[in-house]
Amino acid sequence: MEGSRIFFLPFFLVVLFYVLATTAEVHVFNGDNGLSISLPRGTDHIGKWNDTSSAAVNILGDDDDRECSYYHKLNHSEQCAFIRNNSDCHIDDGFINYLEFVFCRFPKQLIPLAFVFLFIWLIFLFVSLGVTAEDFFCPALTAISRTMKLNQSIAGVTFLAFGNGAPDIFSAIAAISNAKEGDAGLAIGALFGAGVFVTTVVAGSIAVTHPFKLAERPFLRDVVFYIGAAFWTFTILYRRQIVLAEAIGFIGLYVGYVLVVLIGRKVYEIQRKRQQSQPMRIPVGSPSINTEGGVSSNYGSVNDHDPHVNQESYMHSSTNHSVKGVLEASDQLAIAAAVGLPAPRRAPSVSQMGPQGDNSVDDGFMTPLLAGFARRYEEEQEEHSAIANLFIALNPVDSENWKRKSIFGKAYEIFKLPIQFMLQLTVPIVDYDEDRHGWNQLLNVLQCITGPMFCLGVTKAVSVHIHGNLYLWELMLPLCVILAIVIFITSKRDSHPVYHFLFPYLGFLVSVLWIYSIANEIVNLLQMFGVQFSLSTEVLGLTLLAWGNSIGDLVSDITVAKQGFPRMAIAACFGGPLFNMLLGIGISCTIAAIRNDGVFHVSFSQLQMVLAGGLGVSLLSSLFFMLCTRFNATRIYGFYLYALYLGFLVIALLTESKVIKW
Known part of the structure; x- marks a missing residue:
């Protein structure tokens, strides 16, 4: 091909x-x-x-x-x-000293070219961070939640939310871990900067793309929690220190937020079951789709009464199977919206649903067309040899859809090809929705060697001495080879082994180390740009780091809004940054406080005051606007948010350049 x-x-x-x-x-x-x-x-x-x-x-x-x-x-x-x-x-962490790379490896005439090369490398690192989190870390968490038999609500606000916010959280951990003399400006700038960007530019883009009416209670809940978290963070910065109890308190506040979400969801489910238990007459005529993406009938829109319900697949059905499948899908999307997760990329569209509104692939039911594709896929898989299947699984290019991709899509596939190949070589993936749960005998056997050895290398434990001249890697390598041989002997090619459920835990560990190592390189590279161009870490955080971590949110949320789910997209604009701030500061500052005898001293600057003020103005103005317009997100609201972010950015840059002094 x-x-x-x-x-x-x-x-x-x-x-x-x-x-x-x-x-x-x-x-x-x-x-x-x-x-x-x-x-x-x-x-x-x-x-x-x-x-x-x-x-x-x-x-x-x-x-x-x-x-x-x-x-x-x-x-x-x-x-x-x-x-x-x-x-x-x-550098404290990471592998490349970028200042040394530029000034010790390049002659004076080629130094500008070196910085161009490093800027492209920075873009590649951001892409790598997103690919690792989305395609490897999140599937590992999903599989673990399945093996632990967690219900969808618990998994949504814990494992899946953590997977969605992994780039921001690990970037904050890396930035604070590398902070010198309490200069956590890069982490603070990224968390506040990304918060302002998402709550203004991304939220404004959703309102401009698809004007809609917000769900009142989820919006008020997320905004109130977010304002409280931002004010608490500003208080800590103003006092220039955070103690261990306060750092743990951020994690506790997140736990409280989760409890509020789950309790609210449970109360709503009880109310919904009571309503469904009452007999209802359905008028003759098929339901229609309203302009907000919800299902409406002669009685009005379902969304007007249920802000959490799946706006795509909630339909009245006369069969128990249809109701069961629809409610499960509704729970998934409701929890996703509640914690700021993007909408599932494989969510069924109305055209893919049966005459009763039931998802055709839910609960194992497949249409004859899909079943035919599945049988053909199995036959093709059987025709390939084990070696051929290995190389097919390692192929980092989407060969099947290559011809249908645009020029930009092909360029992106080529650009992310190196990291995609390395991840497929080291991170095992278990997908319970695929044939044989994604089991590939030779690849999974190989990953039992490459995964642990990568963990040794990225943690710099390769050179650790165990006894005498025996290095740790010299002990681990033969153990990994023996384990791989045992798995190869005790497993079959055409069916997954009984211990396949353990592979997601290896995938989780390896992907975490991938994300953390990539985040460390991003932090080191941004710090180098700051030293070279005399930029503060706060400016780098609120611009490059915030934009790099938030561009995916912008694209995915606008796409979700265009597909008819603006409520879900706007929920992600407030729930997602809230989650990142609570756990990003909570986890990183807890680690820093433990390392520094229970107290982590941080520096405070005028620009950090502008960052906190910008986020506060964004949240309070959105709250005020929604109360005045009865929670209608209009295009005027979107353009106002654009202007607000532009003004915030101008004030921040003028403060950085000392033109404005506070």
Whole structure:
């Protein structure tokens, strides 16, 4: 197929990056002073450094106490040695020191090209973060919730919500873990900046795309909780410290929010069952779809009475099976909307439903057409050999839909191809909706080796000594190989083994480490851009990091609104950032407080005050507007939110540039 032609592209990209990153170096060592300097090959400064090594030591001797930005005042020939010897320029987590990469690997003339390359690398990291969370982390959590037999409500507000907010939460953890002297501006900027962006630009886009009437109680609940969380965060920043009890309190507030959602949902279900138990006469005529995506009859819109109900598949039915299937789908979408999750990407459309409104694939019932496709797929799978199935599973390109993709879609497939391949190689996926639950014997056996070894590498435990000259990886590798052989012997190719339910836990662990390592690289790269271009971490957080983590919300929520679910999309605009703030600050500050004897000291700046004020104005103005318009989200409301975000961004940048002083 056409997609198979670019199968080996990830290897080419990896080799290209390796060549750029491992440019041969010339090492100069001065025995008297103990100075080690590394210069790019091809420069003519070797003799100069040998002759002036003592002068270099004099320049750098007291610079360990200087800030990293001091390298701007040095000549290019001195910058590399300063960056390598200054502790403020070193990274705590991550794998690449990007300042060292730029100023020690590239000659002066190519430094602008290096920054262009790193900006493209930043975009790739954001894409990698989203792909890992959406395609690997969330499926692992879903499978775990199935194996633990959790009901949909509990799974929705815990596992699935955590999977949806994983990029923001792990970015906050990485930013606060890498914070120097309490400078958590990157995490604060990202959480507040993303909150302002989503509650203004994304919410405004939904209102402009599809004007609608909000569900009153869920909106009021989310806004009130969000205002409380934002005010609490601002109070902590203003006091410049957070104690362990306060950090745990953020997690406790999230637990309280979950209880409110679940209790409210339970009360509503009781009321709905009472209404359904009463006999109702259905007038002659088929139901129609109203303009808000809900199902209406001569009695009016269902959505007017039930803001939580599935606006797509809730229909009156005379069969018990139809009612059961519809209510299950309704519970899924209701919980998703309540906690700010995006609408399920595979939600059934009305055209896909049976004459009674029942989802044709619910509870294992399939139409003859789908059953025919399933049988054909099984026959094709049986025709392939085990090796062929392995390579098909490892193919990072969507070959089946390649020809139907647009140019942008094909470019995106190629762009994310390297990370997609690495994830498929290391992260096992269990999907109970697929044939054999996604079991691929050779691939899953291989992942029992690649997954644990990746965990060792990303946690930098490869070089850990166990005893004498025995390294940890030398012990783990044969154990993983033995485990893989046992699984291969005790499993069959055409059916999943009884212990297949354990693979989601391995997938969860590996995907968590993937997300955390990618988030660390994003944080390190943004900090490098801040030092190079003299930008504060708050500005980088409210712009690049917030935009990078929120662009997916913008696209998915607008798509959901266009499909006729504006209420669900607007619920995600307030419930999602609330979840990210509570757990992002709660988890990260709890870890930081434990590391610092129960108290984590944070810095406070004028820009953080602007961030908190911008989010407060956004939430309070939305609340006031909805109360005045009786919860009607009009296009005027959307354009107002656009103007509000533009004004917020201008004030924030003017504050950063010291034009506005508070």
